Amino acid sequence: MVAIPVLIFLLMTSFLPTAPKANYTFLSLGDSYTIGESVAEQDRWSVQLAGMLRKEGIDVASPAIIAKTGWTTAELQEAVKVSGNRNTYSLVSLLVGVNNQYRGQSQERYRTEFRELLQTAVQYTGGKSARVFVLSIPDWGASPFAAGRDRNKIAREIDQFNTIAKEECQKAAIAYVDITPPTRSATGDESQFASDGLHYSGKQMKLWAERALPVAKKLLTD
Template sequence: MKLQVYLLPILIIAGLSCSNAPTNSQEQSTLKVFTPLETIEEETIPKGLDTIKYLALGDSYTIGQSVCGTCRFPEILKRDILKNIDSISNFELSIIAQTGWTTTNLINAIENENPNSHFNLATLLIGVNNEFQNKPFSLYQSEFPQLVNIAITKAKGNKDNVIVVSIPDYAYTPFGQGNPNISANLNTYNTFAKNYCDTNNISYVYITDITRLGIENPNLVASDGLHPSELAYSKFVQRLLPVAIEKLKKE
């Protein structure tokens, strides 16, 4: 299937980068991708849905620090969704994410960008920089629910259109050097997020265990020695895809 892809930069927002973490000066915080399809494959989504609009919210793990522009998980998820779609004429991917962003940074960026509220699907992966920058955990307890509700609002006000993704564990990288305190801290963040999602019937996809194989399988870590690789992101998508497809079937 031959795809024509048009990238339309919408807004470049300077994020707060982790002081010891690699950054990419050419990285864009927001983009939209429109994909006209020339062929279609098996039917899994109703014919009435001819356009998919997907909003990905997050930080370096969403923008794909240190991997190629089509190697980050939202792009891989987009491609895999398209393989399972019938009668789709357009796919619009919008990403609001930046390396180093905390929950506060993401809230401010969404407010500044002010995307519409017509997305069929939204993902949220945020929190690692709250931990890395030693922000009070109470900040995450306050702002994570706020971000979930923002994601719901942008996804047509329907919580069934939202997927929360667990925070990867950077302890299992050359940068993290197996530091058990990092893992313990991130367990606290992920447990809070999962409990919130469970209580409010919001989809939560756990991918942290994949990143905890990073030391025994270096191919799961990007060349910067800190972020997930394309291989790791593809494994994230293996878990995200069936959840996303099920949601889109209901649209």
């Protein structure tokens, strides 16, 4: 007698519709700051941003992410090619460059490779530059890891790389979100950093998401 209602239940549920797909899709490209090194998945800034957008009534899926700790602009571009990802997304973010600075690569090289990545990001939106936004490079010199290093030099170089990124975004009519100031304000506050002392915590990345929120919302709804 028990088997009959169970069988009926299974037959009924097998015909239930699957959950509808989100109205908007989101791709996040980058390095350790995007993949969220040393933090939980839900603390990644792009994941937090997607959640904030949903609270604003914008039905966006959790982001697909192509990012890895240590990647430079060239390594990110190569990873995109290797991924074979040919999907088109409603929204694409880009945050990359800290490893170019850390490794001492030239600003000229960064400009060239960053420009190419902007083009790649636009391709992922089906050619809509108005659906792409860039986050500035955080200042790792503010982290405990940088203790004993020349923090002024690090900050100066980060600013130079960010100036390049901003200039290239302006040329390509792509939105630029400056998240560097809050990373510098984090100095001395352990809660702002991940356990490795170098990368940022979900608490700090929430500030990035909050700064990106009005920009992303506008890009999706205009």
